[in-house]
């Protein structure tokens with residue numbers, strides 16, 4: 001069945017797109033224990049897809065269990081988004097999201113990501129170009145402003161995207177200038193939502209079921225990012241807090257060592273051992289956070305070279321903690 005944001009079950013709980021983290025292995029791990037989560041991929045360059053970059057195509061590989069999967073693209077050339085959409089349609093993904101929120105200097109320096117907040121006409125043109133060539137729902141992820149939250153200006157930016165055909169907005173309650181500093185401000189998100197017809201997901205600093213419940217207010221859903229680092233099962237807590245009537249007692253959650261082992265295996269299966277080990281180092285270091293002897297284990301985990309070594313070290317940690 002075709003995916004639609006309008007019909008997606010409320011409240012929506014989304015896994016944030018996070019470059020270097022929310023790869024297929026991580027998404028599969030989360031979906032296995034919290035099937036109701038909607039996963040966004042790491043951002044992929046529309047330009048790179050147009051120019052046949054092998055690594056970008058690899059980044060888009062996924063397992064059917066991740067559906068409905070939302071692929072996030074970034075770029076600034078409408079024609080390259082159009083080319084990418086044709087490819088994504090063939091892949092069978094559920095929806096396309098456009099990155100208009102990334103604050104990284106390299107990204108905004110080339111007029112991508114949240115630089116598009118300063119270029120509302122181009123932002124709407126990209127959405128419109130995609131809407132005209134694909135039946136996949138197009139959404140945008142953005143921030144509450146570039147240098148500051150200017151309600152009138154930002155409202156206009158969002159209404160333009162809606163008029164251009166965007167089917168959902170995700171808004172992170174920080175400006176580009178703030179980067180990740182300070183606290184996410186959700187008030188602007190609630191106010192913007194009041195004047196839009198399309199659904200809105202709020203994002204920023206959700207780290208528990210309780211915060212998700214407090215923050216959601218008039219919104220259609222919440223998106224969670226950094227709180228999943230080293231703790232992907234936080235999504236289970238948040239899902240249950242938002243859907244108390246829908247708790248599935250049959251889902252048995254693994255302990256964190258077992259979870260980390262499953263993560264290692266999924267990573268090896270999707271990326272091959274060599275790359276998986278390089279990428280798993282940062283995840284494993286975060287899994288041991290707060291654990292007795294964590295700093296010593298972290299030093300060893302960030303040097304792992306093979307799956308056998310990673311699983312052996314995780315077993316050792318388990319034995320020493322028993």
Ligand SMILES: Cc1cc2nc3c(=O)[nH]c(=O)nc-3n(C[C@H](O)[C@H](O)[C@H](O)COP(=O)(O)O)c2cc1C
Nearest residue numbers: 016017018019042043141172204205206224225226
């Ligand atoms: C390591 C990292 C990578 C990120 N990569 C992306 C990305 O590819 N696309 C995107 O829209 N946002 C990206 N973000 C922003 C997150 O999606 C999210 O908006 C932000 O972390 C705030 O949510 P949180 O407080 O729940 O983490 C990234 C954030 C982090 C920490």
